[in-house]
Amino acid sequence: MPAADPAAAPLAPGQVRVQPASLHYMEMQEVGAQGEAHVVWAPARVALREEQVADVVAPVSGRIVQIRAQVGDEVQAGAPLATLSSPDASRIRAEYANAQVELEVAQAEARRQRLMMEKGIGVEAEQLVAEARLKEARHNAEVAARAARFLGGGGNDGLVLKSPRAGVVLGRNATPGATVGPDAGSLFTVGDPAALWITADVFESDLATIVQGAPVQIEVASLDRPLSGKVLRVGSALNAQTRRGQVFIALDQASPSLRAGMLARAGIHARGAEGVSVPVSAVLIKDGQHSIVFVQISETVFEARPVVLGQPSNGYIPVLSGIGPGDRVVVKGGLLLDGAANQML
Known part of the structure; x- marks a missing residue:
C-alpha cells in the first residue's frame, strides 16, 4: 500500500486529493499485462x-409412387428410399439409347470410309466428314451417359432414390402421390444420429x-x-x-x-484482450469527448490520465495508451474525483 500523503504536499495538474473516509466508497484494481479472461x-x-449427414433430393421432376424407408430405419449405402414416376427420366433414358445408336452408326461409317481410303477408292472429304460426325456422336453419347447415370436405378419412367451413405433415416419429407423435383428440397435425410x-x-x-x-x-x-x-x-x-x-x-x-x-x-x-484492459466502469467521459481513467498515486492522491480505448467486450475495454501494467486504477467511485465527468456506460 502506498505511503500516506504528506498533508502539505502540492498537487500536480490533473491530480486530486480525497479524504481518507472517502476511500470506503471507492474501489481500486491493479492493471495486469493481459485483459481478464471471461x-x-x-x-x-x-x-x-454436416459431414455426418446426407440429404437426398429428386434429380428430376416426378411423382412419388412408393415410399420404401421410414424415419428411424437403418439403411446401407445404396438402399432404396423411394420410387418415382418421371417422364423426364424416361426422356433422358431414351436420349441415351438414341445417342448409343447414333454412335454405332457413326463408328460404322467412319470404318467404311477408312477402308475405302485404304483401297484407294475413297474420297478424303467424305472421310473427314465421317470422322467429325464420329467425334460429335461420341461427345453426345458421353453427355447422355452422364445424365442417365445421374438418375440412378430404375427403367423407363421409373426412378429409384437411393441412400448415398449408411446410417439412419433422420428425416422424411416425401409422401406418396406428391410431385417433387430438384427445387423441392431434401426428401430424405440420412446420417448418424449420434x-x-x-x-x-x-x-x-x-x-x-x-x-x-x-x-x-x-x-x-x-x-x-x-x-x-x-x-x-x-x-x-x-x-x-x-x-x-x-x-x-x-x-x-x-x-x-x-x-x-x-x-x-x-x-x-x-481469452482476455491483448495488452492492458480495465473494467468499463473505470472509464469516465470528460467534456463529452475525452476518455480518462483515475490512477492512484498515493494513499489519498489520484491522477486523471487521458486514455485511448479499443472495443469493449464483456465488461472490459482495451486501453491502447495512457496507463500500463502495475497502475492502480479506480474502478468504482470515480465520479467522487470528478463530478463533472460521466460514466462511460
Whole structure:
C-alpha cells in the first residue's frame, strides 16, 4: 500500500486529493499485462454435424409412387428410399439409347470410309466428314451417359432414390402421390444420429476472443446438468441482421438425451484482450469527448490520465495508451474525483 500523503504536499495538474473516509466508497484494481479472461454466453442449438449427414433430393421432376424407408430405419449405402414416376427420366433414358445408336452408326461409317481410303477408292472429304460426325456422336453419347447415370436405378419412367451413405433415416419429407423435383428440397435425410454438435451465435465483438479448443459449458433446458465441450472452429461469416457469427462446439461426451433442434445456451471461455484492459466502469467521459481513467498515486492522491480505448467486450475495454501494467486504477467511485465527468456506460 502506498505511503500516506504528506498533508502539505502540492498537487500536480490533473491530480486530486480525497479524504481518507472517502476511500470506503471507492474501489481500486491493479492493471495486469493481459485483459481478464471471461466467459462469453451465447444462444445455441443442437445440430447434426454436416459431414455426418446426407440429404437426398429428386434429380428430376416426378411423382412419388412408393415410399420404401421410414424415419428411424437403418439403411446401407445404396438402399432404396423411394420410387418415382418421371417422364423426364424416361426422356433422358431414351436420349441415351438414341445417342448409343447414333454412335454405332457413326463408328460404322467412319470404318467404311477408312477402308475405302485404304483401297484407294475413297474420297478424303467424305472421310473427314465421317470422322467429325464420329467425334460429335461420341461427345453426345458421353453427355447422355452422364445424365442417365445421374438418375440412378430404375427403367423407363421409373426412378429409384437411393441412400448415398449408411446410417439412419433422420428425416422424411416425401409422401406418396406428391410431385417433387430438384427445387423441392431434401426428401430424405440420412446420417448418424449420434453425430451432434452445438452451434452458438456469438456477437461480432466477442468472436476475436474465442480460440479453437477453448472449453465450453452447454446448458440445455431439458437436461438436469450442463454438458461440456470444446470449440471446434469459429465461423468466418456474420449474419447481416444480428451481427453474430457461428461458433461450432464439439461435445466432450455424447448424451443420449440430446436431439437435433434443441435450444441451448453456451458459455465459452474466452481469452482476455491483448495488452492492458480495465473494467468499463473505470472509464469516465470528460467534456463529452475525452476518455480518462483515475490512477492512484498515493494513499489519498489520484491522477486523471487521458486514455485511448479499443472495443469493449464483456465488461472490459482495451486501453491502447495512457496507463500500463502495475497502475492502480479506480474502478468504482470515480465520479467522487470528478463530478463533472460521466460514466462511460
